Amino acid sequence: HETYISRLFKTEYGENLSGIIEKLRVEKACELIKNTDIKIGDIAEKVGYTSDLSFRRAFKKVTGMNPGEYRENS
Numbered sequence: 001h002e003t004y005i006s007r008l009f010k011t012e013y014g015e016n017l018s019g020i021i022e023k024l025r026v027e028k029a030c031e032l033i034k035n036t037d038i039k040i041g042d043i044a045e046k047v048g049y050t051s052d053l054s055f056r057r058a059f060k061k062v063t064g065m066n067p068g069e070y071r072e073n074s
Contacts, residue, residue: 043055
């Protein structure tokens with residue numbers, strides 16, 4: 001069951017499964033932003049976000065900056 005698995009992850013890693021997945025998606029997005037010229041919206045889609053807004057929110061939550069700022073500073 002989802003709740004059981006989530007509790008296991010929280011116990012083992014100190015974070016919910018959804019938080020770990022979010023970090024992994026943002027890490028991959030960072031790699032793509034640094035190493036390609038792919039548009040931010042296309043990167044969001046490549047890493048599994050269906051909404052550009054939700055991608056930007058998650059990106060800022062994880063990195064402290066928006067994807068455009070990240071690209072400028074990379």
